[in-house]
Amino acid sequence: MSVSLKELSKLEPRYTEGHRLCAGCAEPIIARQVLMATNKPIVVSNATGCFEVSSTVYPFTSWTVPWIHSAFENAAPTITGVESAYVALKRKGKITDDIRFVSFGGDGATYDIGFQALSGAIERGHRFMYVCLNNEAYMNTGIQRSGATGRGAQTTTCPAGSCIPGKREYPKDLTRIVIAHDIPYAAQASPHNYRDLMEKARKGFDANGPAFLNVIAPCPRGWRHDSSKTVEMAKLAVETCVWPLYEYENGKYSLTGESKRIAEGAKEKRPVSDWLKAQGRFGHLMKPQWSSIAEEIQHNIDKRWNELLKLCQI
Amino acid sequence: MAEQLVCNGDQAIAYSWKQVNPDVVAAYPITPQTIIVENFSEFVANGEVSTEYVCAESEHSAMSICIGSSAAGARVATATASAGLAFMWEVLWIASAMRLPIVMSVANRALSGPINIHCDHSDAMGARDAGWVQLFGENVQEAYDDSLMSFKIAENMKVRLPVMNCIDGFIITHALEKFLPMEDDEVKRYVGEFKPIRPLLDWKNPTTYGPFTGTDYYFEHKYQIVEAMREAKNVVKDTLQEFGRLTGRKYDMIEGYHLEDADYVVMAIGSTAGTLRYVVDQLRAEGKKVGSLKLRLFRPFPSAEVAKALEGKKAVAIMDRAISMGSTGPMFPEVCASLYNSKDRPRLCNYIYGLGGRDVRPQELAGVFDQLINGTCKEMNFMGVRI
Numbered sequence: 001m002s003v004s005l006k007e008l009s010k011l012e013p014r015y016t017e018g019h020r021l022c023a024g025c026a027e028p029i030i031a032r033q034v035l036m037a038t039n040k041p042i043v044v045s046n047a048t049g050c051f052e053v054s055s056t057v058y059p060f061t062s063w064t065v066p067w068i069h070s071a072f073e074n075a076a077p078t079i080t081g082v083e084s085a086y087v088a089l090k091r092k093g094k095i096t097d098d099i100r101f102v103s104f105g106g107d108g109a110t111y112d113i114g115f116q117a118l119s120g121a122i123e124r125g126h127r128f129m130y131v132c133l134n135n136e137a138y139m140n141t142g143i144q145r146s147g148a149t150g151r152g153a154q155t156t157t158c159p160a161g162s163c164i165p166g167k168r169e170y171p172k173d174l175t176r177i178v179i180a181h182d183i184p185y186a187a188q189a190s191p192h193n194y195r196d197l198m199e200k201a202r203k204g205f206d207a208n209g210p211a212f213l214n215v216i217a218p219c220p221r222g223w224r225h226d227s228s229k230t231v232e233m234a235k236l237a238v239e240t241c242v243w244p245l246y247e248y249e250n251g252k253y254s255l256t257g258e259s260k261r262i263a264e265g266a267k268e269k270r271p272v273s274d275w276l277k278a279q280g281r282f283g284h285l286m287k288p289q290w291s292s293i294a295e296e297i298q299h300n301i302d303k304r305w306n307e308l309l310k311l312c313q314i
Numbered sequence: 315m316a317e318q319l320v321c322n323g324d325q326a327i328a329y330s331w332k333q334v335n336p337d338v339v340a341a342y343p344i345t346p347q348t349i350i351v352e353n354f355s356e357f358v359a360n361g362e363v364s365t366e367y368v369c370a371e372s373e374h375s376a377m378s379i380c381i382g383s384s385a386a387g388a389r390v391a392t393a394t395a396s397a398g399l400a401f402m403w404e405v406l407w408i409a410s411a412m413r414l415p416i417v418m419s420v421a422n423r424a425l426s427g428p429i430n431i432h433c434d435h436s437d438a439m440g441a442r443d444a445g446w447v448q449l450f451g452e453n454v455q456e457a458y459d460d461s462l463m464s465f466k467i468a469e470n471m472k473v474r475l476p477v478m479n480c481i482d483g484f485i486i487t488h489a490l491e492k493f494l495p496m497e498d499d500e501v502k503r504y505v506g507e508f509k510p511i512r513p514l515l516d517w518k519n520p521t522t523y524g525p526f527t528g529t530d531y532y533f534e535h536k537y538q539i540v541e542a543m544r545e546a547k548n549v550v551k552d553t554l555q556e557f558g559r560l561t562g563r564k565y566d567m568i569e570g571y572h573l574e575d576a577d578y579v580v581m582a583i584g585s586t587a588g589t590l591r592y593v594v595d596q597l598r599a600e601g602k603k604v605g606s607l608k609l610r611l612f613r614p615f616p617s618a619e620v621a622k623a624l625e626g627k628k629a630v631a632i633m634d635r636a637i638s639m640g641s642t643g644p645m646f647p648e649v650c651a652s653l654y655n656s657k658d659r660p661r662l663c664n665y666i667y668g669l670g671g672r673d674v675r676p677q678e679l680a681g682v683f684d685q686l687i688n689g690t691c692k693e694m695n696f697m698g699v700r701i
Contacts, residue, residue, distance in 0.1 A: 041517035045382065056525035066514040068385050069524035070408050074378035077370065081340060081382020082514055088337040088366035088388055095515055117378065120371030 003195050011036055012064070019062040020054040024227025026217040026234060027051045027133045029191045031104060034131055034213070035065070037201035040100045045079035047109030048072035050140045051133055073114040075103040076121035076130055083126050100205045101128035107148035108138040110214075111174050115147075122181045122210040129204040129211040135219035136171065143222040147172050150242070151300070152293045153281045155222070160284040165293050170300055178212045179248045185211040187247035187256075192235040196257040200247055216243045224280020233278060239267075240275040241305045246312065253311040263314045269305075272298045316497045323457035323486035324349030326493055327393065327419045327479075330461040331365075332357045333501035336417075337388035337508070340368035340379035344398040345431045346483040347421040351393060373398035377405040377416075384414035385523045387513025389465070392416065395483060396423035399437040403444070409476045410445025410539055412523055413511075415468035416476040418446075419461060422584065422635075423483040424670045432671020433483040435584065435636040438612070439644040445539045447477040447546050448613040450583040454491035457481045459557060459565070462496070465505045466553050472545040474511070482585040484671065496561065504560065543614045550611050567611040568619050572598060576605030578686040579624060579660075581649065582633040583609045586667075586674055593679045604683050609645065617652035624653060627660035629686040633697075635668045642666075642694060667697035 014035040021028055027050060035042065046052040046069045055062040056069065070078040079101050089095045105114055110132040118130060137155050138144040144157040145167055154166035179186050185207040189197040197215065204211030218233040220226065225233055237243035238258045245257040254260075261267035276282040276294055285294050321329070328350045331339065341351045351369075358367040366388075370376035373394050384390045394402060399420055409416050420438050424430040438448060447467055451460045460479040468477040481487055496504065512521040527535060547567070554565040571591045573579065580590055587608035597604045607623055607630075609616075624630050634643020641647070646664035653659045665682055668674045678698055685691035 043386070043514050043517065053526040056522055058525040058527040058531050061522045061525060063522060064520060066517055066520045067522045068382065068514060069526075070378055070381050071405055074375065074405065077375035077378035078382040080368070081338070081379035081384075082386040083382075084338045084340065084366045084368050084379060085383040085386035085388035085390075085513075086515055088364070088383075089386075089515065091364060091366070092337070097517070099515065099517060116371065117375045120375055123371070124368065 003198050008036055014042065014063070014065045015055070016062050016064060018060060020057060021050060022221055022227070024220040024230045025050070026135070026191050026219070026230050029231070030131070030133055030197070030215045030217055033191060033194050033197050034102065034201040037198045038100055038205040040098055040205065042100050042102060043079070043082050045069070045075045045082065045103045047075035047103070047105035047114055049106035049109055051104055051106065053140065072109055074117050075105045075109060075114060076118040079103045079128050080121045080124070080126040083128050102205070103128060103130045105130070105132055106140070107132060107134045107136060108146045111147035111172060119181065122178065122183055122212070125209050127209055129201070129207070129213060131213045131215060132174070133217040134214055135217040135222060137219070137222050139219050139222045148174070151297055152276070152285050154284060155281070165284060165290045173304070175212070175214045183212055183248070184209040185247070185249055187213055188243065188245055189213055189215045190234045190238050190243060190245060191215065191217070192231045192238070193245065193257045196245060203247070203249065222281065224283070225278060236270070236275055236278060239270045240272050241269055241301055242272060242275050244305065244308055246308060253308070255308070255312050255314065263309055263312070272301050316495045318492055318494050320490055320492050321454065322349065322488050322490050323454045323481045324421065324488070325353055326454050326458035327461045328353035328357070329495060330458050331391055332363055333496070333498050334389070334391070334462070334465060334505050335363045336365050336391045338366045338368065338380070338383040338390045339392060340370050340376045340383065340390070341392045342370045342373045342376045342394070342398060344373065344395045346423060346487040347393045347395040347398070347419070349487065350419060373401040374405060377402040377409065380416045381405060381409050381412065381414060384409070384416050385412060385513070386515050387510030389508035390416050391418070393419040393421070395421040396425055396437045399441055400425060403441060406441055406444035406446060408524065411535060413474040413542070414476055415474055417461070417464040417468055418476065418478050420478050420480045421483045421487045422480050430670040431483070433485050433635070434669045434671065438478065438480045439636040441478070442613055442644065445475060445543070446613065447473070447475055447550065448480060449477065449550070449611055450480045450609070451486065452585055452587045452608065453486060454489070455493040455563070457486055458493055458495060459561070459563065462501060462504065463553050463557055467546065467550055469508065470549045473542055473549050475539070475542050475546060480584070485585040547611070547614045547616060565610065567616040568623055569608040569610060570605060570623055571608070572605040573607060573623060575603060577603045577628040578683055579605050579607055579627050580631045580633060580679065580682055580686070581607040581609060581645070583612065583645070584635065586633060586635070589674060589676055590679055593676050593683065596676070597680060597683055602683070602687065612645070615648050617648070620649055621652040621656050624649070624660055625656045626658045629661040629663065629691070631663045631665050631682050631686055631691060633665045633667055637666050637669070663691040663693055663695060665695045665697050672698060
C-alpha cells in the first residue's frame with residue numbers, strides 16, 4: 001500500500017467536502033486517513049456525535065460509501081448486524097464481493113454509553129474495525145465530561161471551581177480494556193503521523209476478526225486551542241506520552257512512531273506541562289493553588305508509560 | 315397436508331422461523347420468550363437453517379443488530395419480552411423510521427417493578443407508538459400463523475414497516491396445544507424470496523441510512539410512517555384473508571363472536587378472547603344476548619371496523635391487560651374515540667385485569683357480563699384486585 005501524499009491525493013475520496021464540522025476539527029482528517037487505508041469496498045456505521053450530525057445533514061451527505069447511523073450507543077452492534085447480513089448472504093451465494101466494515105464513534109459513544117455494545121461485538125468476533133475519534137469529552141452537546149477526559153481538564157460538567165480543579169479522575173485506559181478481550185488487532189494512533197495511522201488502519205481492516213483503533217482527535221472548541229494547531233496538538237499528545245502510539249497484534253504489544261523513538265532514546269520525552277499549557281481547558285492548573293495537580297498528572301503519565309514499556313518488553 | 319403437532323407457542327414460533335429460514339436472527343434470551351431462541355439455536359446448531367444467528371449481549375444490541383442486518387439487505391427476525399422490549403424502546407423507533415421489515419415475536423410479560431415474569435400487555439402497549447404493526451395471537455395456532463403472516467405484512471411494498479407479533483406470556487408461550495403447521499415448501503412459497511430495497515451491501519449504489527434531520531424535514535419523515543401505517547391496515551386485512559383462503563383458518567383484524575345480535579359485548583385481545591367465547595357460550599345457553607369481540611390488530615388501530623362492530627350495542631366492556639398510569643387502559647380510549655362519531659353509541663366501561671399474570675377465570679368474565687347487563691359497572695373497574 002502506497003502512503004505517499006502524491007499517491008493518496010489521487011484516490012477517490014470516501015468522505016468528501018460539504019460537512020459541517022468545526023474549522024480545525026481532527027475528525028475528518030482521521031476519517032479520510034482511515035478510509036484511504038483499504039481499496040476494498042467499505043460500509044460505515046456511525047455513532048451519534050459531532051462526526052455523525054455534521055456529515056449527513058439531510059438531504060445532504062459527505063459520504064460516498066454506504067453509511068448507517070442508528071443511535072448513540074450502538075454503532076458496534078449496528079455494523080455487526082451489517083456484517084452478519086454479509087456473512088449470511090455470502091453463504092447463500094447472493095454476495096461475492098469482499099467488503100470491509102468500519103464503525104466511527106466519539107469517546108462518549110465508545111468509552112461510556114456504547115461500551116457494553118462494543119464489548120459484546122468484539123467478544124462475538126465479528127469482523128469489523130471500530131475507530132474511536134477520541135476528543136476526550138462529549139463535544140457534540142457542548143463539552144461535557146466523558147470517561148476519556150483527562151484529570152484536571154475542565155468541562156461544563158466538571159468545571160474548575162474554587163474547591164474542585166476540573167475533572168477529578170484519570171481517563172480509563174480503554175485501549176487496554178479492549179485488548180483484554182483478546183482482540184486480533186488494536187492500536188492507538190494520531191492524525192499527525194498519517195503513515196503510522198494508515199498502516200494501523202490497514203492492519204485493522206485486514207485483521208481476521210474485530211479490530212480497534214483509538215485515535216486522539218484534538219478539538220479546538222473543547223480543548224481551547226487555536227484551530228490551526230490541531231495537528232500540532234495531536235503531535236504534542238504523543239511527544240508528552242499523554243497519548244502513546246502503540247499496537248497490539250497477535251498477542252504482542254509494540255510501540256510505534258514517535259513513542260518508539262522516545263522509548264529507544266532517539267527522541268526526547270516532553271514534560272506534560274507543555275501539553276497542559278497549550279490548552280485553555282487546563283489553564284486553571286497554572287495557578288499556584290493547583291500546582292500539585294500538574295505534578296500528579298506527570299506522575300500518572302510516567303507510571304502508565306512505564307507500564308506500557310514493560311508490556312512492549314522494553 | 316402437514317401433520318398436526320403438539321407444542322407450546324414459543325416452539326411454534328421457532329418452528330415458523332425454521333421454515334422461513336431468515337438470513338439473520340439476532341436475539342437475547344428473556345423469559346418467557348427464551349424457548350424461541352433456544353429452539354432456534356438448536357436448528358442453527360444442527361444445520362437445519364442457514365441463518366446467521368447472533369446471540370447478542372442485550373436486547374438493545376439485538377435490535378441494533380437487526381437494524382444493521384435489515385438495512386444491509388437481509389430478512390431478519392428476533393424475539394423479546396417485557397424488560398427486553400422496554401430496553402429496545404429507543405431503537406424500535408429507528409427501525410420503523412428506516413422502514414425496515416423486521417419481524418419480532420413478543421412474549422407479553424409485565425414490566426418491573428416489582429419484578430414479575432408473568433403475562434400482561436404493559437410491554438407491547440409501551441411500544442405502541444413506535445411505528446410497528448402490532449398483531450396479537452390468541453393461541454398456539456395463531457402464534458404460528460401470525461409469525462408467518464408478519465413477514466408478508468412487513469415486506470409488503472405498501473408497508474415496509476417492522477411487525478410485532480405478540481402472544482401472552484406463559485399462557486401461550488408455555489402451554490402445550492395442538493396446531494397445524496404448513497408444509498415447509500408451502501411456507502417457502504408463501505413468504506417468497508426476500509427483496510431488499512437500497513441495501514447497504516450494494517456498495518456500488520451507496521445509501522445513507524439514518525442521517526441527521528432538522529426541523530426542515532423531520533416532520534415529513536414521520537408523516538411517511540403515518541401513511542405507511544394507514545396502508546398497513548388494508549394490507550393486514552388482505553394478508554389475513556389470503557392466509558385464510560390458503561389454510562382454511564378464517565382471520566380478520568377484529569373477530570366477533572355472537573356479536574351481531576348481542577346487546578352486551580366484552581372486548582379483549584390475546585388469550586382472554588378464547589376464555590370469553592367459552593363464557594359467551596355459557597351465557598347464551600342461559601338466554602342472555604351477549605357476545606365478544608377479539609381485537610387482533612392493535613397498530614394500526616382498526617377504528618372504523620371497531621365502531622361498526624359495536625354501534626347500537628347497549629353496553630361494552632373493554633378489557634385491558636395493561637394500564638396507562640394516571641389514565642385508563644390503553645385500548646379503552648381507542649374504542650371511545652372510534653365510537654365518538656357514531657349515532658348509536660353503547661355505554662363503554664373499562665376493565666383493568668390480569669396484571670402480572672393474575673388468573674382470569676370464566677366466572678370473573680361472566681361477572682363482567684353481569685355488571686354490563688345490570689348496569690353496575692363503573693367507567694373504570696379493576697377485575698379481581700384486592701383494594
